[in-house]
Amino acid sequence: MPPSPPYAVILGTAQDGGYPHVGCACDACEAAAADPERARRVACLGLVTSKGMALIDATPDFASQARDLARLARRPASSPLRAVLLTHLHAGHILGLPLLGREGWATDTTPVWATESCLGFLENNEPYARLFRDGHASPRVLHLGWDTSLDDLVIQPIPVPHRSEAGDTVAYRIEGPGRSLFYAPDLDALVPDVLDHLRAADIALLDGTFFRRHELRRDDANTVPHPAIADTMAKVSAIDTKIIFTHLNHTNPALDPESRERRAVEALGMRIAAEGQILELD
Template identity: 30%
Template sequence: MFARVLGSAAGGGSPQWNCHCAVCGSVRAGAGHPRTQSSMAVSLDRREWFLFNASPDVHRQIDGLTVNAVLLTDAELDHTLGLLILREGRELVLYATPAIVTTLRDGSGLLPLLERYCTVDWRPVDFGVAIELTPGLTCEAFDVPTTKKDRFGVTVSDGRVVGYRITDQHTGGTLVYLPGAQELPDIGPCDCLMLDGSFFRDDELSATRTARDMGHIPIEDSLPRLGDQKRHARRTIFVHINNTNPILLDDTPERRVVEANGMEVAMDGLEVQL
């Protein structure tokens, strides 16, 4: 199985167009690499790909790739606006929980708009039920509980945010993709964990707008817990990194802390073979 990070930044990318924070300024000056918005794809043969989230930058991220289906981890705009860009296909195969689809239909209204342009083959995602994406490649979703504000006013509970465990049945390689998590769930052993790295500190934005309020566990809290053997991953890579996070820069104390703990910071185009 090949897993490719298509976009490693959070919503808005890095640098964010309207942001003049120290991190964005440093990235513009060349102290860090520009990044597009969060997305990942997996393939058994590098010919046919399965896309996890469809960011607004999807047209650049998948240029030349054959996308068989899209799997969603939530209904946030930075993970779903790219669905509209994929409307050129005759049919879009979409894996999502009923909660996510309800939000897309009754909240953001994105799904009814998309259906005016192309056929959407929605395949419901149920927890504990394996999905065969293609012979030899399976995945299973797990719930990621969250108390973050429902910005669209749709009353849904379980399945608002999910993670995926993806398995190559030929090699036994396992990847857990978890770009959004308010707390670190018990993911069990895996070969590679792509984990929410949105913020380094809980108060990174302000004292009143915390990382957890926005549905993200700060790295300074997740790092100690990643040492728990029940959550052990052979390789841990932080993804969905907010434009304010100092780990985006090549030489900062926060970046050195991550690397000293044996973790990695994703870049666009990073490919892992499992």
């Protein structure tokens, strides 16, 4: 049974292309395609407050993630979202937004929280712009470093380094009555400011895209910068914060619960994110 709100729930843990990854026939993706227990949805975090529910990012798996969030919150699947908060504009984080429109949920002014640059892109490019014109979504500007209240949570968008071709990228500090969570699924590097926010939180969900820097077969890893789990573990092993890795690419060997990479993570008291995992904030 879920705890009393507020709490967070992990609804997806894969990189934008999913797991099995779109267009991939590697052994790991073939195994995930054959076994639903291995498959993972795109990285997403749900928030349950005393008054309702919110999602961080609108992924290609938006429909099933919204339904699962309602189930875990013991609310009808038709219950409106209190907010959709965006970390940035890369495909896996916004492709679900059009399902708020008339072809999908047909919601009534669902608040979409994002930075000014991200909202500017969405309001001026289809199919996202139509959501705002037709009243299915309502833009809410987030100011970097400023606190915003969502019922019994205080949420602060933190600017982080990432490939931000069309808008800012943020992590979120989420403060509950009893515990705090730092959610940073996409990063280029663990810069000092990110480490400071990590230390200040009780729980941190961090970018775990790659276990090592050079896993990709098709690209130079320098064109897709992410902090490798192996490097992150070395930097944060002395920090008391509970560390959980999310946003795993299909090449990441830590996806396999029997791998030596998974054992290395767990030996340090850290974890690989699991769908359905609840993080209490009360």
